[in-house]
Amino acid sequence: MIMETPYWWEAAKPETCENDLPQSVVDVAVIGAGYTGLNGAITLAKSGKSVTVLDTELPGFGASSRNGGMVGNLLKPGIGGLIEDFGEERGIAIAKEAISSIDYTRQVIEQEQIDCDFSLNGRLYPAVLKKHLSSMAEESEKRARFLDAKEDILDHEQVKEDVGSALYVGGIRQYGTGGLHPAKYAKGLAKAAISAGAYLIAPCKALEITSTSSGFDIKTGKGILKAAEVLIATNGYGENLVPFLQKRIMPIGSTMIATEELDPDLVATLFPTNRVIADSRKMLSYYRPSPDGKRVLLGGRPSIFPAPAERQAANLKSRLTEIFPKLEKAAVDHVWSGYVAYGFDALPVIGTHKGLHFAMGYTGSGVAMSGYLGHKAAFQILGKTEGETAFDGLPFPDRFYYNGQPWFLPLAMIGYSIRDRLGF
Numbered sequence: 433m434i435m436e437t438p439y440w441w442e443a444a445k446p447e448t449c450e451n452d453l454p455q456s457v458v459d460v461a462v463i464g465a466g467y468t469g470l471n472g473a474i475t476l477a478k479s480g481k482s483v484t485v486l487d488t489e490l491p492g493f494g495a496s497s498r499n500g501g502m503v504g505n506l507l508k509p510g511i512g513g514l515i516e517d518f519g520e521e522r523g524i525a526i527a528k529e530a531i532s533s534i535d536y537t538r539q540v541i542e543q544e545q546i547d548c549d550f551s552l553n554g555r556l557y558p559a560v561l562k563k564h565l566s567s568m569a570e571e572s573e574k575r576a577r578f579l580d581a582k583e584d585i586l587d588h589e590q591v592k593e594d595v596g597s598a599l600y601v602g603g604i605r606q607y608g609t610g611g612l613h614p615a616k617y618a619k620g621l622a623k624a625a626i627s628a629g630a631y632l633i634a635p636c637k638a639l640e641i642t643s644t645s646s647g648f649d650i651k652t653g654k655g656i657l658k659a660a661e662v663l664i665a666t667n668g669y670g671e672n673l674v675p676f677l678q679k680r681i682m683p684i685g686s687t688m689i690a691t692e693e694l695d696p697d698l699v700a701t702l703f704p705t706n707r708v709i710a711d712s713r714k715m716l717s718y719y720r721p722s723p724d725g726k727r728v729l730l731g732g733r734p735s736i737f738p739a740p741a742e743r744q745a746a747n748l749k750s751r752l753t754e755i756f757p758k759l760e761k762a763a764v765d766h767v768w769s770g771y772v773a774y775g776f777d778a779l780p781v782i783g784t785h786k787g788l789h790f791a792m793g794y795t796g797s798g799v800a801m802s803g804y805l806g807h808k809a810a811f812q813i814l815g816k817t818e819g820e821t822a823f824d825g826l827p828f829p830d831r832f833y834y835n836g837q838p839w840f841l842p843l844a845m846i847g848y849s850i851r852d853r854l855g856f
């Protein structure tokens with residue numbers, strides 16, 4: 433029987449924080465206890481602010497304890513796209529900050545002594561088609577030129593040094609990126625936030641936020657929380673709490689499976705260098721060994737329309753078998769889903785709206801960026817120059833046809849599937 437909870441929760445299940453609302457006005461209310469909110473809360477509490485963090489469910493319950501744990505530094509538009517959209521100086525500055533988000537993550541993990549299997553072992557981007565490989569190689573060369581990135585462009589044989597699969601024509605090997613155990617990281621952050629003096633209340637949903645003469649009233653099922661400042665850190669789970677954000681952020685589901693325990697020697701032949709992997713398809717698959725080297729985890733979008741968990745697991749399992757035929761008989765014992773968040777420019781955003789601070793929209797690559805922007809947002813609330821970032825003031829467009837329900841997503845996915853099948 434397949435368990436419909438994240439494999440990661442076996443080692444680090446999110447826990448409740450059954451606290452009452454503070455009676456006095458707090459300096460900052462943080463809405464959302466994922467990586468964004470918890471990193472923001474740590475920075476704020478360490479700066480002497482009184483901080484209350486609310487989460488509808490549990491700390492880390494959202495994407496932060498469900499993700500693939502791949503610590504990456506690439507933004508969706510790529511360095512080429514960033515330079516085209518923002519000019520060379522700003523484009524490079526934005527891309528460099530995404531790279532430094534990994535340094536920030538490493539520092540937090542070290543400072544807070546979070547035991548979360550963090551390793552910067554590099555990442556592989558294997559290409560399914562020659563066409564993919566040449567555009568990936570072009571982008572890699574630009575990263576070398578503009579960002580001094582050290583990467584290897586691999587052919588069909590070389591790519592097998594990192595992945596035990598004959599599926600790929602080549603790939604890009606990246607250094608300085610890697611992986612962690614996402615739920616252990618989330619749990620460690622929650623503990624660090626509490627140690628720093630932040631007050632966590634979960635489950636406790638923010639139902640409505642009203643502006644007052646002295647700050648904000650946040651209505652919850654436990655009463656009203658009064659705060660001078662608010663950080664919205666809800667990413668793909670924000671629903672209609674802040675309509676301005678709801679109109680600009682698309683929640684998009686992503687699903688993962690974990691195999692049963694396998695022979696570690698077999699897993700080592702599939703991942704000879706223990707690198708995390710994300711392939712080049714439009715309907716991409718990302719996969720990795722579990723940190724203990726006993727399982728294989730794979731994620732992606734398993735179906736165009738919603739489907740029962742068992743079917744989603746079967747679809748992802750067939751992708752896994754396509755990559756690794758040796759896993760044909762391996763059973764899947766966990767399947768789970770979560771929401772990532774996309775803005776229409778496919779870039780993370782940080783800013784304020786009507787006095788509310790926000791950071792979100794990590795396009796499925798937020799393990800490092802979310803904590804980094806949560807930390808930056810905290811400095812912005814403190815009015816400190818450390819809060820300045822190249823992400824300040826990026827366009828954050830809405831669309832007349834979008835009001836919080838990405839109804840057009842199945843159409844886009846049909847297009848992507850066709851492109852994958854026809855090899856575009």
Ligand SMILES: Cc1cc2nc3c(=O)[nH]c(=O)nc-3n(C[C@H](O)[C@H](O)[C@H](O)COP(=O)(O)OP(=O)(O)OC[C@H]3O[C@@H](n4cnc5c(N)ncnc54)[C@H](O)[C@@H]3O)c2cc1C
Nearest residue numbers: 464466467468488494495496499500502638770797798799
């Ligand atoms: C299946 C999956 C795989 C992924 N894989 C990777 C990966 O390998 N690498 C990578 O870099 N990124 C990955 N991501 C993305 C990454 O997990 C996210 O970008 C990151 O966790 C975002 O953190 P966050 O704190 O902003 O949001 P979340 O962790 O989603 O937290 C938001 C929180 O806000 C709370 N909330 C929402 N509304 C309210 C409210 N009204 N009141 C109180 N609380 C509220 C929610 O309960 C939730 O806990 C993946 C995501 C998913 C879902």
